[in-house]
Amino acid sequence: MNGFERRKEKKKENIRRAAIELFQVHGFSKVSIGDIAREAHVSHVTIYKYFGGKEELVRDIVVTISRDVTEKARAIIESDQPYLEKIKQLILNKSSIASQYRGELIKIVARDYPEIKRVTEEFREREINPMLDKLVEEGKRLKYINPDLSAQSITYYFMILRNGIYADKELLESIEIDSKLAYDINYLALFGLIEKQE
Amino acid sequence: MNGFERRKEKKKENIRRAAIELFQVHGFSKVSIGDIAREAHVSHVTIYKYFGGKEELVRDIVVTISRDVTEKARAIIESDQPYLEKIKQLILNKSSIASQYRGELIKIVARDYPEIKRVTEEFREREINPMLDKLVEEGKRLKYINPDLSAQSITYYFMILRNGIYADKELLESIEIDSKLAYDINYLALFGLIEKQE
Amino acid sequence: MNGFERRKEKKKENIRRAAIELFQVHGFSKVSIGDIAREAHVSHVTIYKYFGGKEELVRDIVVTISRDVTEKARAIIESDQPYLEKIKQLILNKSSIASQYRGELIKIVARDYPEIKRVTEEFREREINPMLDKLVEEGKRLKYINPDLSAQSITYYFMILRNGIYADKELLESIEIDSKLAYDINYLALFGLIEKQE
Amino acid sequence: MNGFERRKEKKKENIRRAAIELFQVHGFSKVSIGDIAREAHVSHVTIYKYFGGKEELVRDIVVTISRDVTEKARAIIESDQPYLEKIKQLILNKSSIASQYRGELIKIVARDYPEIKRVTEEFREREINPMLDKLVEEGKRLKYINPDLSAQSITYYFMILRNGIYADKELLESIEIDSKLAYDINYLALFGLIEKQE
DNA sequence: AATGAATGAGGGTTCATTCAT
């Protein structure tokens, strides 16, 4: 990648960043190419030249985010931390995942551009699920996880938690501010609402 | 309410139903008044006469749903069932709540029409939260719920679960079809992912 | 005219009144048939049945007003008052002419419905102008009016004054409240702005 | 102002001109943005980019006209002509004022956009009235004007004449064609309809 | 390579008018 391409890639990155930011604040349908161009300090036709159109820009963003999220998850899972720590981080880590993972965004986008749906599903199928399966396997081996629970259920459970948490900006902020709340949510996700009665 | 008004109310109900349906499938911003009119088999002008405009239609729908959900929840909480059964139903009941509660819809709508945000927040503040607080109180008294958890945390936890579950239509369908999955999700929400080690 | 027709005529009159009132307040283009129907406490289709449509309603109103104004002017001119008094009243009388003559309304309407233009012009041609011509004739005979002025000029002058006065609601109100102002305007119209120098 | 901005200003001017022209012919409410765009040979989107919307376009036009009229009046008043000549020109000058001053337009517009009313009233209050007051003062000093007449009355008288004259396109044309008519109207406005009897 | 402008489509809204009850 020569200097020319590097500059171009930087500009693309900048456009992606602007788009994600705006999507998060105003919702996907409300953000126009013009808005993104303004936010990224480029001309809107530059966006067309670089990405081809709104759908392609969005696909590009979705792929970028998906890749990013996958890598973050892989880093956590393959790290050297104790098992519980890994789980906790996957459910509620304050790293950049929070600021990027936008289940909601992706879902809405998927509705508008069915082709993008396929992209994200492929990602989950091929990248995320295998990783989670292995994690669950390990959890069961370590007796952390009830062996009667299916891997699919647990995967779904993760999805529910992540979607539930990251779908609500205000909730996210509350969690970041209030560490007792963060602790409680973690506790609830890990050990459930109900105390097992002996 | 005479026959005249009853017919009118029926037509309004029909328009609401069509709108909700379309919002769920295509997302809020993508559904035009014309679409709703077509789906409801009325003229778009009728919608304007009955509701006044898109914002008012949406506010009406949001209020209707909110009221409905609240009543459903109250029915469960004030019913004569054992405590755990109530909790389970609140998290994952197959009744019409599932088909109506659209946290996601409301959240997106709130972004477009800030005034509607207030309506829903007032509902939560005034109706939902007090009910949940009492429920948590009861759970702690019965030693079902860890007394260290704050009521607010648990309220958020409920929100997360509900949002996470109802935000994903496919997930919802999977749960309805696959009873093992439903059981597992319930188990996870109640007793958590991690087995407490003795 | 039997009782039936009398009731019908009354209703029509009521509709006319409502329409004129609304036109005066909100301007012609801004008043819909629905508005008029509401103001007149009738169904809008009644208006269609009685008048045929918006254009016909307006034509009817214009004719009614024109006839009315003509009769008022005739009454003044053919009355037994001194000449100057007649002139004064024609320029600025507080009678109902003020509340009805709507040069502005008619002009705007004429733009929308060219056919109506003809109606009013015919009226002026056939009714108003002859009356004014005779009045000017008399004024010249009585040495009130400079014989070098053409009757047409004076007719235009009347038009200018009336249009100028009645086009501005606030001006009209000021005149009605402030009698010194009314006196001055009358003076200016009659004797001009400039004092002839001897 | 570089060439770039000059081209832009020229285009805006062109749009204003087209709008004024159409407003004069068809009345304000009947002219759509699309009509103006067509007349000005630009895209309607360009109008939105330049002016923001119909209300803003209209406000811009009103301000432009107001400023223009004020300047024209000031030029006459501050010129080196004899007093009577000034007055005559103010009442009936064939310069571009006639083709621009549109009291009627402004009044109708004011009804639709109350905010614009304020703009024009401010103009009158701050620019026009002081000028007229001084003119009247001078006229009284020179014994041209009856000192019993209030400045306010005379201001209104000017308004009446101007509104009466410029509200009627056909009248305006007649005056421009027929110089005897113009002379008579001027005479009537200056010296009144009635000869003072000695 | 960036910018301004044009196009064409779509959505929200209102209206005059007509139809059915």
Next chain:
DNA sequence: GATGAATGAACCCTCATTCAT
């Protein structure tokens, strides 16, 4: 004869996309 609803057109405005400079 009055009312509610439907139709079809028009208008304001915004957007994605393309063209010309």
